Amino acid sequence: MKHICIVEDESIVRDIFARLLKRKNIHITFFERGDTAIEALEQGACFDTIITDMMLPGKSGFDVLQTARSLNESIPVIVMTAYASIDSAVDAMKGGAFDYITKPFNNDEVMMIVDKALKQMSLLTENRQLKEALEEKYGFSQIIGNSQVMKDVFDLVRMAAPSNTTILIKGESGTGKELIARAIHYNSTRKLKPFIAVNAGAIPADLLESQLFGHTKGSFTGAVAERTGLFEAANQGSFFLDEIGNLSIGLQAKLLRVLQEKEIMPVGSNTIKKVDTRMICATNLDLEREVQKGTFREDLFYRLNVIEIALPPLxxxxxxxxxxxxxxxxxxxxxxxxxxxxxxxxxxxxxxxxxxxxxxxxxxxxxxxxxxxxxxxxxxxxxxxxxxxKKRKAKVFAIRSGVSFVEQTLEFERELLKYGLERSNGIQKKAAELLGLKATTLHEKLKRHQLK
CATH class of the missing domain: 1.10.8.60 (Helicase, Ruva Protein; domain 3)
Structure with a gap:
């Protein structure tokens, strides 16, 4: 049942509200003085909507409005005023009032305003409960571990979450990188804004740019309509980019611009758009080694690696x-x-x-x-x-005389590849992650060794 607070010193007006709201099965609490209403609010009284006259004994309706808003800024406060003092209602609206009613009032108009206020409060309550459920689902309580290494991770996440700093999460597949990213978001000041997660390895390279940055109509074959990019969709929120090591050099340059300038340019457009997005990235690769190999930009690496969170394998x-x-x-x-x-x-x-x-x-x-x-x-x-x-026997690789260094190295590489495939049940993507290789590199080596 909805609960409305009415602050009104005239008994006839209180009686009218009692009759009107009783039909809607709404519970009512009446106060005749502004100071007693304020005292109840300060002691924790909760209401779905407050209706207050502006002219009251003790404290004014404006005082009731200010107190209610300071304790719960989402609660709708409807003010009542005589037509001759309409200026006070305007001041109340500027102060955060939901709406105002002029006396004498029309009953149907009053109920329309009350219904709107109650619907808004229901929506806000539902949104808050959803956010709380998400925080519970993705909060620190969902990150399980009592080992010292995980305690260190928890401490680092707690310290990093409230900031706007870029985060780089490192760890093998299945270690919980996205769970950590969500925990960071839902424990940050951006928790009421969007959290957008994208796996760069799951989207074909030729489509990834338009997914991230958006595109204009006709910018490429199949672009039948304008599309908002995911960076823009995450504006004021957090953007989680997994498997960042899979980005092409060209996309790495565009990502660097997002980090440095907070700007994006949709595919096919010359218009620059500003975005305010916190970047959280993840990888299962050694990005420093990728920098040395020339497959990952050094300047982007240092932009990403402000706070590094390393997740240990199980x-x-x-x-x-x-x-x-x-x-x-x-x-x-x-x-x-x-x-x-x-x-x-x-x-x-x-x-x-x-x-x-x-x-x-x-x-x-x-x-x-x-x-x-x-x-x-x-x-x-x-x-x-x-x-x-089942028990596993360890494979022992013995150095043999009379066999060249190159031959033995290739044989050892072959055994490593077979081990990786066995441990990953033949799934090449998992085998690449286990061996610390890019999927394309693993594919080439398997082909060279004639392994499937």
């Missing part, structure tokens, strides 16, 4: 596995209407022995599978796939 923080498993078990038990009452030590031990080429994302998938397939509410070793539980 194999380097296995002490976090029990906490992560507990979190995922609770999540997937709820999602799948399953009751899991126990996680056996053998189940955890098997998970702690595995190396996780897919990192936390792979662990999440493993736990989801185990929860869904569990029979008696106890997660046991047999609920895991053979891939997790």
């Amino acid at each position: 194999r380097d923080k296995k002490e976090d596995i029990p906490m992560l498993v507990k979190f995922f078990v609770e999540k997937f038990s709820k999602n799948n209407n399953k009751v899991v009452s126990e996680i056996s030590p053998e189940f955890l031990d098997a998970l702690e022995q595995y190396d996780y080429p897919g990192n936390v994302r792979e662990l999440e998938n493993i736990v989801e599978r185990a929860v869904v397939l569990s029979r008696d509410g106890i997660l046991k070793r047999e609920d895991l796939s053979d891939k997790i539980t």
Whole structure:
């Protein structure tokens, strides 16, 4: 039920509002004095809308307006005034009033204004709840880990989030780079503005520029209409660009302009547009090595690398596995209407022995599978796939006399490539990430060694 506060010293006006709002099933709290209304607000009274006369004993309606706005700037305040003192209503509107009513008033017009105020408050409340849900989903509580390395990451994220500084997140695939980026955004001053995430490796290079910067109608084949770019869509918010190492040199130059000048130019346009966007970038490559190889601009690297957040692979923080498993078990038990009452030590031990080429994302998938397939509410070793539980023998590469350096190097490279493919289940993109190679470089090496 909606709750409206009415501050009015004339009993006849209070009676009219009582009759009008009762029809709408609206709860009403009346105050006859401005000072008592202000006291109630300061003590925490909450209302969906406030209607106040301007001329009141104790404190004025303008005082009520100012107090209400200082405590909750989103609450609609409707002021009432006699026609002869319309100037005071204008002052109230300048002070943040939602609308004003002149006495004597028309009942239908009053209810129209009240309905608009209540709808606005409902929308603002819904938006706030949505933002709070997003903050809960992407806040620090969703980043799980008790290892020292993760505590260091948390501290760095907390310090960096409130600023507008560019962030570079480094880590293998599946380590949670986008989760960190969202946590930064939703704990920053930009949290009520858009968060736009783009994976540069998932969009064909010839389309990426128009996606990022937008384009004009007819600027290229298929550009049948003008399109707003994602940088512009993220204005006043945060822009997360994943796999930034995949950008072409040409796009790197345009990104540098965004960072330096806060400007974009849509494809096919000569018009420069200003954008206010916080950049958060991520990569699984060693960008310093890419700079040395000439595939990544040095000036862009230094622009991006203001604050670097390095996310460790799961194999380097296995002490976090029990906490992560507990979190995922609770999540997937709820999602799948399953009751899991126990996680056996053998189940955890098997998970702690595995190396996780897919990192936390792979662990999440493993736990989801185990929860869904569990029979008696106890997660046991047999609920895991053979891939997790089977023992692996380490490959030993021995130096052989009489074989040239080049031949042995190529043989070792071949074994590394086979290892990468095996660990990534034959998925070349994952194998490239595991081996620290670009996808095109891995493809060339596989072709040279006749591996598939």
